[in-house]
Amino acid sequence: MMKVIILLGIVALLAGCNSIQKDEFVITGTISSYPKEILICAYQKDGNFVLDTIRVENGKLSYRKKLQEPIVASLVSRDPHNIIPSGMGVVPGPSVTLFMEPGTKLEISMDNTRWPELQWKGGAWNNDLMKLYVKTLPLEYEMFELLHRSYASGITEDEQVALGEQRMALAEKEKEEKISFIKGNPSSYAAMYFLNGMRNDFTLKDYVAIFATFDQSLREMPLGKEMQGAIDIALRTEVGAIAPDFEKVDKDGNTIRLSDYRGKYVLLDFWGSWCSPCRDSHPHLKEVEAKYRDKGLVVINVATENGSKAREIWLQAIEEDGMTWTQILNNEGKDKCDVVKDYAITAFPTKVLIDDKGKIVVRAVGESEPIDAKLQEVFGE
Numbered sequence: 437m438m439k440v441i442i443l444l445g446i447v448a449l450l451a452g453c454n455s456i457q458k459d460e461f462v463i464t465g466t467i468s469s470y471p472k473e474i475l476i477c478a479y480q481k482d483g484n485f486v487l488d489t490i491r492v493e494n495g496k497l498s499y500r501k502k503l504q505e506p507i508v509a510s511l512v513s514r515d516p517h518n519i520i521p522s523g524m525g526v527v528p529g530p531s532v533t534l535f536m537e538p539g540t541k542l543e544i545s546m547d548n549t550r551w552p553e554l555q556w557k558g559g560a561w562n563n564d565l566m567k568l569y570v571k572t573l574p575l576e577y578e579m580f581e582l583l584h585r586s587y588a589s590g591i592t593e594d595e596q597v598a599l600g601e602q603r604m605a606l607a608e609k610e611k612e613e614k615i616s617f618i619k620g621n622p623s624s625y626a627a628m629y630f631l632n633g634m635r636n637d638f639t640l641k642d643y644v645a646i647f648a649t650f651d652q653s654l655r656e657m658p659l660g661k662e663m664q665g666a667i668d669i670a671l672r673t674e675v676g677a678i679a680p681d682f683e684k685v686d687k688d689g690n691t692i693r694l695s696d697y698r699g700k701y702v703l704l705d706f707w708g709s710w711c712s713p714c715r716d717s718h719p720h721l722k723e724v725e726a727k728y729r730d731k732g733l734v735v736i737n738v739a740t741e742n743g744s745k746a747r748e749i750w751l752q753a754i755e756e757d758g759m760t761w762t763q764i765l766n767n768e769g770k771d772k773c774d775v776v777k778d779y780a781i782t783a784f785p786t787k788v789l790i791d792d793k794g795k796i797v798v799r800a801v802g803e804s805e806p807i808d809a810k811l812q813e814v815f816g817e
Contacts, residue, residue: 461536463490463499465544465556470495472514477501479509479536497544506561507536508629511552518551518580520587527583530576532569535561535626553577564626568617575610579603611637622649625657632663635782636801640670670780675799679790680778684738687751687763695794697734701814703807704788705737706781709753713802714785718757720804724811725761731815732792736762738775740784 456462467475475490477499490499490511511532513519518529530552534542537559546554553573556566585591586599614630615637621627628650635643644667647655654660673680679702681695694702705721707714725735737759741750750765766776779788787807789798791814800806 456539456541458539459502459504461501461503461538462541463497463544464541465497466495466546467492467497467544468495468547468549470515470548474514476512476514477509477536478512478531479507481507501536503536503538506538509534509536513548513551515548515551520584522587527587530580532573534565535559537561550574550577551580561625564621564624567621568614568626568630571613571617572610575606575613579606579610582606619646619649623651623654625654625659628654628659628663632659635666640667640674643667644671666780666782669778673779673788673796673799675796677796678794679788679796682773682775682778684764684766684769684773684775687754687765692736692762692764694790698794699732699792701728701733701792701811702790703733703735704775704779704790705735706740706776706779706784706786706788707737708740708742708784709749710742711784715753715757717785717804718759722758724804724808728811728815733811733815734762736764738764738766740766740776 463477470492473492475492475497477488477490479486479488488499488501490497492498511534513529513531520527520529532552532554534556540559540562542556542558542562544554544556546552553576554569557563582599582603586596586603611634614634618627618631618634628647631643631646631650638646647663647667650660655664671677679694681693683691683693686692703724705714705717707717709715721735725733737754739750739753741747743749746767747765750763754763764775766774779786783801785802787798787800787804788796789800789807789810791797798806798810
């Protein structure tokens with residue numbers, strides 16, 4: 437009888453160790469051919485970037501986290517093969533988005549030689565993600581292997597171009613799979629999450645229409661409300677709408693109000709020092725500003741920077757790019773006036789052209805041609 441009681445006690449103890457509390461998220465499972473003792477679980481909490489460690493012991497995964505609410509996280513490899521050295525830095529390999537849902541256990545099975553391919557189960561949101569990942573993670577693996585080859589020593593420029601074209605084709609296929617997943621799963625939080633991250637892959641009309649197909653219960657969640665708010669702002673700043681007025685202080689301490697430029701055309705350039713395409717567009721922007729300055733065009737650059745040295749970095753970039761017109765750092769006074777948010781800017785560079793009556797006439801993401809064409813139409817050569 438005593439042996440039975442002891443055995444039952446041991447069983448109960450083991451069950452308690454393996455049970456999941458309502459406020460816990462657990463990762464278990466296996467990873468083969470992995471050379472390190474940890475994986476990284478990266479996420480943001482209270483505005484801070486957190487890097488948790490997932491223990492890997494004899495190929496078995498172990499992680500527990502107390503949570504009050506669901507968190508979006510990324511599974512990141514520490515295997516040197518999944519990082520490509522480049523100059524003084526590195527090109528990081530692909531990570532895997534997951535949902536940390538309180539009260540759930542995520543069981544993962546993966547072969548590290550095929551990172552980031554994996555199989556998992558656990559929790560409705562992650563199970564939905566797996567429906568997409570069986571199609572997209574093999575593409576991620578192929579794209580990263582092609583990237584590895586493009587950094588190999590002795591590779592020719594023609595070979596690099598060919599590898600780049602192959603990666604672009606795979607990326608387009610991955611985008612198509614994501615769009616198909618989004619459109620085909622209106623009851624899935626995971627699908628709504630990916631729609632939120634693909635705003636620039638749809639026209640605003642199509643984006644709004646797809647969002648409207650999601651279950652009302654999803655649209656009433658915090659993410660859904662955030663997306664609806666962004667849609668409302670975007671609709672107010674589409675071509676044909678009156679441009680929202682703003683008041684900011686420029687780099688020289690002058691107060692800049694959009695409404696003060698009524699009667700002139702205004703070109704807003706949303707950029708950042710960290711954004712290579714933004715910086716690459718500035719030589720042409722200098723030509724545009726010089727060409728149309730005396731014909732009634734005002735250019736205002738609105739920068740977004742990061743870190744404690746944001747202003748210093750911003751001023752240095754302005755000097756390096758030789759921009760002598762009005763410069764605004766959106767970070768400063770952002771709590772009172774956030775121009776990036778008010779103009780629904782979701783990608784950089786974005787340029788917004790406003791006519792002499794204060795109406796938005798062109799929005800261009802990444803390209804300058806629509807702006808050039810309109811300015812030529814208005815001002816001539």
